[in-house]
Amino acid sequence: MAGGVERCMYCEDSAGHAIEHFWPRSRFPERAFCWENLLLTCDRCNNHHKRTQFPLSLQGEPLLVDPTAEEPGMHLELRPREGLMLAREGSAKGETTIGVLGLNRYELRKGRKIAWTGLQALVERYGRFKEQDRAEEAALCAGTLTGHPFPAVLEVLLRTAERADAEQYVDPECLAVLRSHGSDLRALLARGLSSQAAPVSPARPL
Ligand SMILES: [Zn+2]
Incomplete structure (x- = not known):
């Protein structure tokens, strides 16, 4: 999956x-x-x-x-x-x-573009909750981020934040959060993927 x-x-x-x-x-x-x-x-x-x-x-x-x-x-x-x-x-x-x-059909192209903008807004929100020590809201926000369709878009966002010219592509507030909390988000993304792998593990009977 x-x-x-x-x-x-x-x-x-x-x-x-x-x-x-x-x-x-x-x-x-x-x-x-x-x-x-x-x-x-x-x-x-x-x-x-x-x-x-x-x-x-x-x-x-x-x-x-x-x-x-x-x-x-x-x-x-x-x-x-x-x-x-x-x-x-x-x-x-x-x-x-x-x-x-x-893979470049109309709805996928449109969905990826929406995800690119929407995920940045969610990352900004996540950063604000973290800053305010609102752990529960931050966790909910992280869950929305990792459960979002087009997870590859989030991966591209995280990778783009590592580039020296990232300001050209990513909203400044989002970029600041990605640079201070990127490792948390990467860990959450990896955990989200592995927890989803469990229900379809070959170890489980069909
Ligand atoms: Zn499909």
């Missing part, structure tokens, strides 16, 4: 309610019940975009990023201010993944 609250592993936006077979079961029935082949995705990604598409390289390797086995950031680069997903350094796997899954 992607970060946020039970989001789709491909688009990070809609709820992940559909069982997606990474290697399509119609073409690879031997993998139909293989745990590693089952992903939680949204209906839009599963039934309207990927369907049975599964391009392979000449060597027979998948040309789609497998979110259970690969770091998507190796092949994909998010530009949240424009809402765009791009192939990192011309990665063929990145290009194919974006095309097959429609």
Whole structure:
């Protein structure tokens, strides 16, 4: 499952309610019940975009990023201010993944742009609560941040704050909070993701 609250592993936006077979079961029935082949995705990604598409390289390797086995950031680069997903350094796997899954469809681009602005406002709010020692409100705010759709946008925000030219991209108040509390937020984000991983752990029976 992607970060946020039970989001789709491909688009990070809609709820992940559909069982997606990474290697399509119609073409690879031997993998139909293989745990590693089952992903939680949204209906839009599963039934309207990927369907049975599964391009392979000449060597027979998948040309789609497998979110259970690969770091998507190796092949994909998010530009949240424009809402765009791009192939990192011309990665063929990145290009194919974006095309097959429609990762630049209208609602995803719009949602990422909204997340970029909304998350900054939430970070500012979190910083104000921390400053005022209002621990309960700060914790609630942190929960909203880590449960927000498009968790990759928060990751980009945290990374951008480390850049020397971050002022060009991030609101000054938000930037100050990210620079003083960035490690707290990174820890919360990591914890949020690991606590969500538990319900779909292979150790649990189906
Ligand atoms: Zn999706």
